[in-house]
Amino acid sequence: MSNELRPAVLDLIGNTPLVQVTRFDTGPCTLFLKLESQNPGGSIKDRIGVAMIETAERDGRLKPGGTIVEATAGNTGLGLALVGRAKGYRVVLVVPDKMSSEKVLHLKAMGAEVHITRSDVGKGHPEYYQDVAARLARDIPGAFFADQFNNPANPLAHETSTAPEIWQQTGHDLDAIVVGVGSAGTLTGLTRFFRQVQPDLEMVLADPVGSVMAGYVRDGTLGEVGSWAVEGIGEDFIPSIADLSSVRHAYSISDEESFAHARELLRAEGIPGGSSTGTLLAAALRYCREQTQPRRVLSFVCDTGTRYLSKVYNDQWMTDQGLLQRKRYGDLRDIIARRFEEGRVISVGPDDTLLTAFQRMRLADVSQLPVLANGKLAGVIDESDILLGVHADASHFRQPVASAMTTRLETLAPDASLAELQAELDRGLVAIIADASGFHGLITRFDLLNHLRRTLP
Numbered sequence: 001m002s003n004e005l006r007p008a009v010l011d012l013i014g015n016t017p018l019v020q021v022t023r024f025d026t027g028p029c030t031l032f033l034k035l036e037s038q039n040p041g042g043s044i045k046d047r048i049g050v051a052m053i054e055t056a057e058r059d060g061r062l063k064p065g066g067t068i069v070e071a072t073a074g075n076t077g078l079g080l081a082l083v084g085r086a087k088g089y090r091v092v093l094v095v096p097d098k099m100s101s102e103k104v105l106h107l108k109a110m111g112a113e114v115h116i117t118r119s120d121v122g123k124g125h126p127e128y129y130q131d132v133a134a135r136l137a138r139d140i141p142g143a144f145f146a147d148q149f150n151n152p153a154n155p156l157a158h159e160t161s162t163a164p165e166i167w168q169q170t171g172h173d174l175d176a177i178v179v180g181v182g183s184a185g186t187l188t189g190l191t192r193f194f195r196q197v198q199p200d201l202e203m204v205l206a207d208p209v210g211s212v213m214a215g216y217v218r219d220g221t222l223g224e225v226g227s228w229a230v231e232g233i234g235e236d237f238i239p240s241i242a243d244l245s246s247v248r249h250a251y252s253i254s255d256e257e258s259f260a261h262a263r264e265l266l267r268a269e270g271i272p273g274g275s276s277t278g279t280l281l282a283a284a285l286r287y288c289r290e291q292t293q294p295r296r297v298l299s300f301v302c303d304t305g306t307r308y309l310s311k312v313y314n315d316q317w318m319t320d321q322g323l324l325q326r327k328r329y330g331d332l333r334d335i336i337a338r339r340f341e342e343g344r345v346i347s348v349g350p351d352d353t354l355l356t357a358f359q360r361m362r363l364a365d366v367s368q369l370p371v372l373a374n375g376k377l378a379g380v381i382d383e384s385d386i387l388l389g390v391h392a393d394a395s396h397f398r399q400p401v402a403s404a405m406t407t408r409l410e411t412l413a414p415d416a417s418l419a420e421l422q423a424e425l426d427r428g429l430v431a432i433i434a435d436a437s438g439f440h441g442l443i444t445r446f447d448l449l450n451h452l453r454r455t456l457p
Contacts, residue, residue, distance in 0.1 A: 007086035007087065009040050009082070009086060010050055010083060010086065012039070012040045013039050013040060013046045013047060013049075013050055014039070014046075014161050014162075014165065015165060016034055016035050016036050016037075016165070017034075017035050018032050018034050018035070018166075018169040018170070018298075019033055019035060019271070020032055020033075021033060021269065022269070023268035024264075024269075024281075024285055025285070025289065026285065026288040026289070026297075027288045027289035027291055028288075028291055028292070028293060028295070029287075029288035029294060029295045029296070029297050030295075030296050030297065031284055031285070031288055031298070031299070032170065032296070032297070032298045032299075033271065033281075033298070033299055033300065033301050034162075034165075034166060034169075034298060034299075034301070035271070035301045036300050036302055036303065037271075037272070037273060037277075037301045037302070037303055037304040037305075040082060041075075041078045041079050041081075041082040042106075042303055042304040042306070042307060043075035043078060043274075043302060043303035043304070043307075044075070044186065044302050044303065045075040045076040045079035045303075046078075046079040046083075047079070047157045047158065047161055047162060048148060048151075048153065048158075048185055049080045049082060049083045049084075050079070050083045050157075051153045051154070051156060051161075052080070052146045052148065052151050053068065053080065053083050053084055053087065053089075053146075054083075055153040055156075056144050056153075061144050062089070062144040063142060064088075065088075065142070066089055066090070066142045066143065066144055067090040067091070067092055067140050067143045067144065068080055068084045068089050068090070068091045068092070068144050068146060069092045069093075069094075069136050069137040069140065069143050069144065070091075070092075070093055070094070070133060070145070070146040070147070070148065071093075071094045071095075071130040071132065071133035071134075071148075071149075072094070072129075073095065073096065073231050074095055074099045074103035074104075074231060074232065075103070075232055075302070075303050076146070076148050077091075077093040077103075077107055077112065077114075078103065078106060078107060078110075080093070080112075080146055081107055081110040081111070081112040082110065084112075085110050085111045085112065091111070091112040091113065092112070092113045092115070092136055092140065092143075093112050093114050093115065093133075094114075094115045094117055094129045094130075094132045094133040094136065095114060095115070095116055095117070095129065096117060096118065096119035096129045097117065097118060098119040098229065099231060100231065100307055100308050100311050101310050102306070102307045102308065102309060102310060115132065115136070117132050120227065122225060122236050123236060123237055130149065134147075148185065149183045149184075149239045149241065150239075150240050150241060151241075152241070154183055154185035154188075154189075154241060155184070155188035155189035155192065155241055156189065157185065157189065158185055158186050158189025158190055158193075159188075159189035159193045160189075160193075162186065162189060163189060163192075163193030163194065164193065166190075166298060167193070167194075167197060170298065172198075173296055174198070174296050174297075174298055175201065175202065175295040175296050175297060176201065176202040176203070176204055176295060176296075176298070177190055177201065177202075177204065177297070177298050177299070178204040178205075178206055178283050178284040178287060178297065178298070178299035178300075179203060179204070179205065179206065179280070179299070180205070180207065180232070180233030180234070180276055180279055181207065181235060181242060182232050182233045182234070182235065182276075183239050183241065184239040184241050184242035184243070185241060186300075187205075187242065187243065187244070187247070188241050188242060188243040191203060191243045191245065191246045192243065195246065202246065202248040203246040203248065204247070204248065204251070204283060204287050204297075205217055205247050205249070205250040205251065205283075206233070206251055206253060206279045206280045206283030206284070206299075207233070207234055207250060207252055207253065207279070207283075208228035208233060208234035208252070208253060208254075208255065208258065208279055209228060209252045209253065209254045210225065210226025210227050210228040210234065211228060211233075211234030211235055211252075212225055212235060212236060212237070212238070213234065213235055213238070213250070214250035214251065214252045215250075215252075216244075217244055217247050217250035228255055229255045229259070229275065229323065230258050230259075230275040230276055231274065231275050231308075232274070232275075232302065232303070233279060233302075249287060251282075251283040251287070253278075253279045253282045253283055255321075255323055256323050257278070257282045258275055258276075258278035259318065259323050259324075260278070260282075261277075261278040261279075261281045261282040261285075262275055262277055262278030262281070262308075262312050263278075263312060263313065265277065265301075266305060266313070271301055271305075272304055272305025272306055272313075273302070273303070273304070273305045274302060274303040274304065274305055274307055274308050274312065275308060275311070276302045276303070277300070277301045277303070277305070278312070280299045280300055280302065281299065283299075284297060284299040315344070316337065316338065316344065319337070320337060322454045326339075326342070331414040331415050332412065332413075332414050332421060332431075332443065333414045333433060333440050333441070334451070335443050335447055335448060335451045336433060336440060336443055336447065337441075337443075337444075337446075337447045337450070338441055339441045340438070340439050340440055340441050341440065345370060345441060346360055346364040346366065346369060347360075347369055347370045347371065347372045348360060348369050348371055348372075348381065348401050349371065349372060349373060350371055350373055350378055350379070350400060350401055350402035351401070351402065352400065352401050353397060353398050353399065353400060353401070354386050354389055354396065354397050354398070354399055354400075354401060354403075354404060355398065356401075357369055357381055357401050358383075358386055361383060366444075367382055367383045368380060368381065368382035368430050368442065368444070369381055369382075370432075370439065370442060371402075371405045375438075376438070376439070377409065377432070377434060377438075377439040378407070379401075379402075379405035379406055379407045379409065380405060380406050380432065380442070381401055381404060381405040381406065382406075382430070385405060385406060386404060388404065389403060389404035409432055410424070410429070410432070411432045411433065412424060412432065412433055413434075413435045414433055414435055414440060421448065422448070425444075425445050425448060430442050430443070431443040
């Protein structure tokens with residue numbers, strides 16, 4: 001592609017702002033965050049997207065009309081889709097199924113083809129996302145496999161753009177950088193640059209609990225692989241391009257701590273970051289508070305938090321995942337996903353229309369709603385009730401909920417047993433949890449399944 005046809009959006013990649021954290025306890029240290037979320041694709045991965053594609057164009061691996069293939073936790077795919085689609089290439093991406101819906105929708109909106117595969121399998125399994133991508137690259141004629149985990153253009157992008165920007169923005173005065181490892185491109189690129197300009201700068205690794213990276217840094221062994229909800233960082237192997245030689249500290253950060261720090265960053269500093277940003281912030285604050293002398297420390301807002309509105313910033317999802325603590329009762333109320341007393345119940349009134357009930361079901365992704373009148377449970381309406389009410393005449397969507405709701409209600413007390421709950425669900429009913437104090441909420445089969453899943457070790 002000739003220079004004059006280079007898409008203008010690509011010139012917006014890089015030169016992201018640096019801000020100082022002022023609303024957190026940073027001990028004796030000064031903590032800066034580099035807002036990689038301000039790249040046009042919303043993440044630090046825009047940098048490697050343009051670097052890997054333009055390197056492949058120069059050396060002939062990617063020809064006009066070719067196809068770009070990659071395995072990605074989402075953001076590398078977004079960077080590749082941003083650059084690749086702007087340049088007219090077909091982009092085929094393989095993402096694990098724990099990715100936020102916002103990432104997947106964004107990829108598809110840019111015209112990328114998305115293959116979703118399992119996130120609960122490791123390297124060597126036929127459905128492991130990197131192996132699936134490698135197979136697709138072999139099978140598609142003229143395909144370029146970006147292969148961020150082994151592509152030297154990945155760390156080179158950070159060595160030649162991210163690192164010099166940091167050095168300039170901090171006035172050549174920096175003591176430590178807190179970074180995560182996905183493909184290890186950021187860590188390796190920064191390490192190479194700062195080895196030349198400030199060899200004693202410390203790299204600090206922020207790693208999700210369950211990843212093998214932090215344990216490997218601490219004792220040189222590969223521990224048992226776990227699972228984690230944080231997206232984009234943490235690995236079950238050591239990436240081939242990883243340069244860990246400057247890493248002096250490694251922190252394992254739990255999902256709970258990561259998500260809580262991402263949410264607090266938005267509340268306290270007004271900066272929306274993703275789950276990996278929460279991991280980095282938690283590790284950076286821990287490192288800063290451990291210091292006895294003032295140090296200048298930098299970390300990253302790796303991507304924008306608007307990409308995680310359905311997860312990190314969604315109280316219901318956080319509660320379902322056990323990542324947001326709430327009052328525990330030791331009875332069936334602990335299984336209710338949306339408790340009435342917490343104000344989370346999605347409901348309709350008897351006088352609302354069937355169309356209103358249908359739209360609320362779709363918005364909340366539920367198939368039944370309690371019908372509340374003056375704060376009291378008056379009935380329940382589900383999708384089959386609505387269908388019975390409107391199948392003969394769509395104009396019946398304007399009829400009131402009272403015309404189709406179920407009013408003969410069988411309730412379970414909060415102290416009923418799991419066996420009684422199961423029996424109620426086996427009858428094809430939603431369980432209505434109520435006692436003398438009033439209505440507490442509904443329990444569906446999905447709610448029970450989610451409760452049982454959380455009891456897994």
